[in-house]
Amino acid sequence: MRIAPHLIHPLPVVMPTYGHALKGRFAMWAASLANDLIGFDRNKSNDPHQYLPRGRLIPPEKLKEYVPGYDVHNFSGGVVWHDCQCYNTERLGLSYLLSAADAGADAANYVECTAFLGDAQKVAGIQAKDCFTGEIFDIRAKIVINACGPWVDEVLRKAPKKNSGRRFLPSSAMNIVVRRKLLGSHAAGLPGPYVYRQEGGPVYRGNRILFFVPWRDTTIIGTDHRIYDGNPDDFFPDNMQVESFLDSVNRAYPSADIKREEVSFIHKGLLPMAGANVKTGEVKLEKRFRIHDHIHDDKTDGLITVVGVKYTTHRDVANNIITLVLKKLGRTPPMCRTQDTPVYGGDIDRFEDFLKESLRTSAFNEPITRHLVYNYGSKYKDILSYTKADPFLGETVPGSAEVLKAEILNGVRKEMALKLSDVVLRRTDLGSAGNPGDAALRAAAEVMGGELRWDDRRIQKEIEETKALYPPLN
Ligand SMILES: Cc1cc2nc3c(=O)[nH]c(=O)nc-3n(C[C@H](O)[C@H](O)[C@H](O)COP(=O)(O)OP(=O)(O)OC[C@H]3O[C@@H](n4cnc5c(N)ncnc54)[C@H](O)[C@@H]3O)c2cc1C
Structure with missing residues (x-):
C-alpha cells in the first residue's frame, strides 16, 4: 500500500467460526490477534484510506449480513480481519518494470x-x-x-x-x-x-x-x-x-x-x-x-x-x-x-485526496477517471496527453465503459505491447474479467495495427488468437 497506493487497497475478510477446535471462536480470535501483532506497524502510513483495523469476532447475524443468504445455523459467528487486495496484478508487475527501466x-x-x-x-x-x-x-x-x-x-x-x-x-x-x-x-x-x-x-x-x-x-x-x-x-x-x-x-x-x-x-x-x-x-x-x-x-x-x-x-x-x-x-x-x-505511478500522498482532486479536475466522467487513477496512479495524466492530442483516442473502446483507446496506444508506445493479447490482458483492463467481445477486440486491434502497421490479415489473426485464450468458458 505504501509504494503502490493506487493498486493496493484494504480488504476486510470474514470467516465463519464453528466447533471448539481450530475453527472455533477462541482459536480464530487468537489467530487474528497474532495477525495484528505480526502486522503491528501496518498503520504507519499517514493515509487514512490505508488504515487496517484490528481483527474482531462477530455474531451470526453479522456473518449473514456480510455473506448474504448464507445459512449461519451451524456457525457460532465469524471472525473479521483486514488484508489487502490488488486492483490490477498485471499493472503492478508492469509498474516495477517501468520503474526499473526509469532507473x-x-x-x-x-x-x-x-x-x-x-x-x-x-x-x-x-x-x-x-x-x-x-x-x-x-x-x-x-x-x-x-x-x-x-x-x-x-x-x-x-x-x-x-x-x-x-x-x-x-x-x-x-x-x-x-x-x-x-x-x-x-x-x-x-x-x-x-x-x-x-x-x-x-x-x-x-x-x-x-x-x-x-x-x-x-x-x-x-x-x-x-x-x-x-x-x-x-x-x-x-x-x-x-x-x-x-x-x-x-x-x-x-x-x-x-x-x-x-x-x-x-x-x-x-x-x-x-x-x-x-x-x-x-x-x-x-x-x-x-x-x-x-x-x-x-x-x-x-x-x-x-x-x-x-x-x-x-x-x-x-x-x-x-x-x-x-x-x-x-x-x-x-x-x-x-x-x-513508490513504484511507477505510486507517487501519491493520500489516495482519497488524490482521487477527489482528479475527479474534480478531470474532463472525463467519474467511472473513467476512477479507472485511470486506479490503474495508472500518479501517471494517469500520461494517458490524458494522448486524448488531448487526438480526441479519437479519448473514446472508450466499444463495449467498455472505461477503457480508453489512448490506453491501447500507450500500451504499444510505452509498455512494449506487441500482441493484441498484451493490451487486452496485461496492459489494460479490457479483458481481465472476461472476453470483452468482438467489437472491443477489433477496435483495440485497429488502434494497435495503426501503430504497428498491421494489415487486415494480421489484425484478424490477433483477434482470433486473443479469443482463443478465453475458451472453454466463452
Ligand atoms: C490462480 C492463482 C492464484 C494466485 N493467487 C495468489 C495470491 O492471492 N497471492 C499471492 O501472493 N500469490 C498468488 N499466486 C501466486 C503468484 O501468482 C506466483 O507466485 C507468482 O506469479 C510467481 O512469479 P514468478 O515471477 O516467480 O513466476 P511467473 O509469474 O510464472 O513468471 C515466469 C516467467 O518466466 C518466463 N519464461 C519461461 N520460460 C522462459 C524462457 N525460456 N526464457 C525467458 N522467459 C521464460 C514466463 O514466460 C514467465 O513470464 C497465485 C497464482 C495462481 C496461478
Missing part, C-alpha cells in the same frame, strides 16, 4: 532463453531468441538469474551442467471470475467439501476453505489446487475441472447458486508444491520462496535460480536476490529502499 534497466519481452553461454564451471550469459523474428543472439552477463517460474527446470536443462535435479514440483491453481457481485464490501472464506478426479486416476475427496472476493463488478473465487504432472505449457483447465470446481463452490455457498455461464474468466497457473496427500488429493504448497546459488548446488558459478510461491513476498524475494548478486560480485549491498520508494 536504467534494459527490459525486453518475447525473448526466450534457448541456451547458456560459458561452461560447467561458469555461466557467462545466455543465448536468446527473438520470438517474433527467430533471430538468435547472445546476452553476456556476469550473473544470470533464472526466474522462470514453472519453467525453471526446463531452462536448467539447457545449462552446461545437466545434473541439476528438480527445483519446481508443479501443482495447478485456478480461480474463477464470476460476473456477479455476490458480496458487499467483505471477502469471505467459506468451508466446503470438494470432489475431483485426476484424469485417468483416482477420485479425491476432502474439505477446504474457498475465498469469495469482491473485485469490481465481479467475484473472484478460489483457489482450486490440484496435483499436476504435465508440461507447464500444456496446463489449461478443461470443462471437467471447471465444473467440478464450480460444484464445490456451490456447496460452500449454496445460496449463491452460480451457473456455468456466469463464469467469465479463469485465472490459472502452476505453483510449486512440497507434496500432496495421496488420499485426499490435497496439495501442500511450498511455504517459502527458495533461492539456489548453483555454485553450491552443482558447482556452477554465475547462475542463480529462484522459485517463488507468493506474489505478496516479491519484494523480499527481490531484496534477497539482489543482495546475493552484489555479494557474489564482491560489492557491499546498500540498504534496501524499496519498501518506501
Whole structure:
C-alpha cells in the first residue's frame, strides 16, 4: 500500500467460526490477534484510506449480513480481519518494470532463453531468441538469474551442467471470475467439501476453505489446487475441472447458486508444491520462496535460480536476490529502499485526496477517471496527453465503459505491447474479467495495427488468437 497506493487497497475478510477446535471462536480470535501483532506497524502510513483495523469476532447475524443468504445455523459467528487486495496484478508487475527501466534497466519481452553461454564451471550469459523474428543472439552477463517460474527446470536443462535435479514440483491453481457481485464490501472464506478426479486416476475427496472476493463488478473465487504432472505449457483447465470446481463452490455457498455461464474468466497457473496427500488429493504448497546459488548446488558459478510461491513476498524475494548478486560480485549491498520508494505511478500522498482532486479536475466522467487513477496512479495524466492530442483516442473502446483507446496506444508506445493479447490482458483492463467481445477486440486491434502497421490479415489473426485464450468458458 505504501509504494503502490493506487493498486493496493484494504480488504476486510470474514470467516465463519464453528466447533471448539481450530475453527472455533477462541482459536480464530487468537489467530487474528497474532495477525495484528505480526502486522503491528501496518498503520504507519499517514493515509487514512490505508488504515487496517484490528481483527474482531462477530455474531451470526453479522456473518449473514456480510455473506448474504448464507445459512449461519451451524456457525457460532465469524471472525473479521483486514488484508489487502490488488486492483490490477498485471499493472503492478508492469509498474516495477517501468520503474526499473526509469532507473536504467534494459527490459525486453518475447525473448526466450534457448541456451547458456560459458561452461560447467561458469555461466557467462545466455543465448536468446527473438520470438517474433527467430533471430538468435547472445546476452553476456556476469550473473544470470533464472526466474522462470514453472519453467525453471526446463531452462536448467539447457545449462552446461545437466545434473541439476528438480527445483519446481508443479501443482495447478485456478480461480474463477464470476460476473456477479455476490458480496458487499467483505471477502469471505467459506468451508466446503470438494470432489475431483485426476484424469485417468483416482477420485479425491476432502474439505477446504474457498475465498469469495469482491473485485469490481465481479467475484473472484478460489483457489482450486490440484496435483499436476504435465508440461507447464500444456496446463489449461478443461470443462471437467471447471465444473467440478464450480460444484464445490456451490456447496460452500449454496445460496449463491452460480451457473456455468456466469463464469467469465479463469485465472490459472502452476505453483510449486512440497507434496500432496495421496488420499485426499490435497496439495501442500511450498511455504517459502527458495533461492539456489548453483555454485553450491552443482558447482556452477554465475547462475542463480529462484522459485517463488507468493506474489505478496516479491519484494523480499527481490531484496534477497539482489543482495546475493552484489555479494557474489564482491560489492557491499546498500540498504534496501524499496519498501518506501513508490513504484511507477505510486507517487501519491493520500489516495482519497488524490482521487477527489482528479475527479474534480478531470474532463472525463467519474467511472473513467476512477479507472485511470486506479490503474495508472500518479501517471494517469500520461494517458490524458494522448486524448488531448487526438480526441479519437479519448473514446472508450466499444463495449467498455472505461477503457480508453489512448490506453491501447500507450500500451504499444510505452509498455512494449506487441500482441493484441498484451493490451487486452496485461496492459489494460479490457479483458481481465472476461472476453470483452468482438467489437472491443477489433477496435483495440485497429488502434494497435495503426501503430504497428498491421494489415487486415494480421489484425484478424490477433483477434482470433486473443479469443482463443478465453475458451472453454466463452
Ligand atoms: C490462480 C492463482 C492464484 C494466485 N493467487 C495468489 C495470491 O492471492 N497471492 C499471492 O501472493 N500469490 C498468488 N499466486 C501466486 C503468484 O501468482 C506466483 O507466485 C507468482 O506469479 C510467481 O512469479 P514468478 O515471477 O516467480 O513466476 P511467473 O509469474 O510464472 O513468471 C515466469 C516467467 O518466466 C518466463 N519464461 C519461461 N520460460 C522462459 C524462457 N525460456 N526464457 C525467458 N522467459 C521464460 C514466463 O514466460 C514467465 O513470464 C497465485 C497464482 C495462481 C496461478
